[in-house]
Amino acid sequence: QQKVQQSPESLSVPEGGMASLNCTFSDRNSQYFWWYRQHSGEGPKALMSIFSNGDKKEGRFTAHLNKASLYVSLHIKDSQPSDSALYFCAVSRVNNNRIFFGDGTQLVVKP
Amino acid sequence: GPKVLQIPSHQIIDMGQMVTLNCDPVSNHLYFYWYKQILGQQMEFLVNFYNGKVMEKSKLFKDQFSVERPDGSYFTLKIQPTALEDSAVYFCASSLRQGARAEQFFGPGTRLTVL
Numbered sequence: 001q002q003k004v005q006q007s008p009e010s011l012s013v014p015e016g017g018m019a020s021l022n023c024t025f026s027d028r029n030s031q032y033f034w035w036y037r038q039h040s041g042e043g044p045k046a047l048m049s050i051f052s053n054g055d056k057k058e059g060r061f062t063a064h065l066n067k068a069s070l071y072v073s074l075h076i077k078d079s080q081p082s083d084s085a086l087y088f089c090a091v092s093r094v095n096n097n098r099i100f101f102g103d104g105t106q107l108v109v110k111p
Numbered sequence: 112g113p114k115v116l117q118i119p120s121h122q123i124i125d126m127g128q129m130v131t132l133n134c135d136p137v138s139n140h141l142y143f144y145w146y147k148q149i150l151g152q153q154m155e156f157l158v159n160f161y162n163g164k165v166m167e168k169s170k171l172f173k174d175q176f177s178v179e180r181p182d183g184s185y186f187t188l189k190i191q192p193t194a195l196e197d198s199a200v201y202f203c204a205s206s207l208r209q210g211a212r213a214e215q216f217f218g219p220g221t222r223l224t225v226l
Contacts, residue, residue: 032211043217092211101154
């Protein structure tokens, strides 16, 4: 059974700062990685995906994947108060719809 | 953007009763999912559904659980009978394509409390 673990559990950064979220997974056959963001009272919303080793940048968000190290991360540059939310790492295998979620990192961006 | 709706937002029932959770997926999506999240724990996959059939289910999808989407209406999760351990937030999701590369769109969840 895939284990997906996130750290830190909670993170507080000042507005304009950099937030770094980490995620490790246990299944070496994992192929697809997503970051989801959940604001209070809403369902998770996909932020970005990364399927190849290396970095992927979308605006202020950069995901990094290292499959050999079983590690994926998300970095948020120039953090805004609206980025305050619960962030989930989600991991899947090839040809499989099932997503395994981490337990989330609560990000607070202070004005 | 595309929205998934869930009805009701909160349901309180007595143990042993039946409950139906309703999901209105994104209109052109073909694949549907239910996830369960117990307070303070990870969100966990229950089941995915396509073309009228369960494609895959997890160990959490007990015999008391069933899903259906009659005539393209709501995608429903029925629990009969309910147990105390069924108390959780249930999230519905839908996707246009199959596979882990496809983005899943989630509803806001239904909080189920079994007394």
